Amino acid sequence: MKKEGTIIVVDDNRSMLTAVEILLNGVFERVVTLSSPTRLLNTLREVHPDVLLLDMNFSSGINSGNEGLYWLSEVKKASPDIEVVLFTAYADIDLAVKAMQRGATDFVVKPWNNAKLVTTLRNALALRRSRSEAKQLGDIKRSFSTDSTAENAMFWGTSSAMKRLRSMVEKVAATDANILITGENGTGKEMLARELHRLSNRRDELIVPVDLGAIPETLFESELFGYVKGAFTDARSDRAGKFEAASKGTLFLDEIGNLPYHQQAKLLTALQSRSIVRVGSNTPIPVDIRLISATNRDLDRMVADGSFREDLLYRINTIHIELPSLAERTEDIVPLAEIFLKRYATKYNKPCTGFDPQAREKLTSHAWPGNIRELQHTVEKAVIMADTESVTADELLISRREGEEPGPRPATFSTLEEMERSMVTEALKRHEGNLSAVAAQLGVTRQTLYNKLKKYNL
Structure with a gap:
């Protein structure tokens, strides 16, 4: 069986220390022995053990167990996550209860049975790992938690394109079907992913977003699948990845079209098996996720030119949702701008309450190549510049791309x-x-x- 973890054994009987060290060297990666607890706290800081096997009596002629209880309390103050198993020659149930109340994991009576001692310490190590991962996973989940205030709510608008989209979203949200969201930059793909999660049966769990375009190739597996201690130089402890953090909830893979070809197979394997293997481990970990992916790239064309796996596209594309550009929903431009106006007027303590007629005309005549994101930044700048209740056209500092006309020219057709x-x-x-x-x-x-x-x- 693989040796794992670090243990400190503290007992004033040196022959007992030697016997326990020999036994545990076949169980733990590292065994540290101390014949006195005086250096225990310093050793904890130096060694960072997973388990402590602590004798309850150290002073000659004193068998009350109070010394063990004292050092148990000191250890728990210094390193509350360490699992402490107490060693005593006296099977005192009351003492065992006191020790458990102060944080001990278990209690072993001398003379010990080798198999029972090893089992007890292995259980303590497993408990340590389990608690550590639960805490770590909790920290990861909290880092992804977001509020559901109006600021983060989906704006559907009144355009026919968005009405059709909303009808489709309401049909598919409650299922666990994998969804691919496509659309130009700035159209709100992550916002739509969060709306799909909010309407799903997983709404009480997390949605974990991952920007695949921002993850270095060397960190792809460790970020998504996690790693075990010792898997690489800086892997000082086991760590869960994004798949595990999203388990029971939704995993949102943004910019999936940027995923290098050789890593697409690893993602496909995880999706097909519904399990992941941490870097440095051979043990599959089941994961239960709902997958939503997004890209602004043409994945069909990428499949044709050999830069995206066709089998992965089928896997992520059970339902395809295309987000319309802002130019395709012109009736939503001013209402969206008014939402941003209210938000930034509050943020910057400005008196702005609306747009004057010329400003509205300027908003609707612009092509908005940057879509909603460009509109949001434009309104924010306008609010910063404005001094009156109505934002003027001059305060809307709309940047035009090279060669772009001041406004769309209506096309003329003969037939x-x-x-x-x-x-x-x-x-x-x-x-x-x-x-x-x-x-x-x-x-x-x-x-x-x-x-x-x-x-x-x-």
């Missing part, structure tokens, strides 16, 4: 066919050839879209 061809062409450009997304935007089936592409030689 309906010209208009249709233009709409299909623009949709193809917007979605970078993603035919499913193009068909969804145009409100037609894929077969109808194929017919249009053939008709117009696109």
